[in-house]
Amino acid sequence: MQKDDDGTDKEYEWFSYYISVTSVLALIIIWSLLPDDGLWSNSVFKAVLDILPQRNWVIYSQCLVLMGMLYGYFAILMYNEDVLTPPLDDLRTITDSKGETIICANDVELVQKYAFKESSGIIDLPIMDVCEILYAKDNGNVL
Template identity: 30%
Template structure:
């Protein structure tokens, strides 16, 4: 079974290099299409290119899609996945570590753990007088 690790491997380096070359190639083709006049492109035999309007419209559309995702769709997905307030999963989950000072020597520092909601409410809302 292969180990999942972020360490560099030969296949990852090849994929990364190909992605690096293809992204710079795509950027150079885009810049040529956007800035070189059509008559020069037609004179060297490149006759079919989309309209220059799309050289500006495509990045603007991508920015709008990114903004919609970042400010509307992603927070909406997170709100949908959040359990309601009356659900037990809001208070604790299967990964909670509850030690409550067990096996701590007197004057010692307890290990990192989750604080039970009852203790939090006691400290926050009970009157200490």
């Protein structure tokens, strides 16, 4: 059993929370499904039912919570997309902190050294060199 700093058992506390929340939920469901007229109108429970708010507020509050969750999910999605996602021209989109990036002095050395060979590093070839390699008529005489 997990003990708190003062020695009390947390399991009993969380179990009592579970029982109380489940009981409140069950009472709300029963109260929202009971008819207004008939059995409850002449009983002792009429005074208790008059204290509670109108039953429409149960539906309104549930809709409010569900729409709040929906807006929360969209807000988190937009925050992740707009704030936490790096721009497309950032090096973090193709590599992580463990990757080795290759830096060459000029494009000719870059293409000759890495375009037709498998490398252990991560590199972003210039788009003009890629187009020249892919679409040139004679691939053997590149640069």
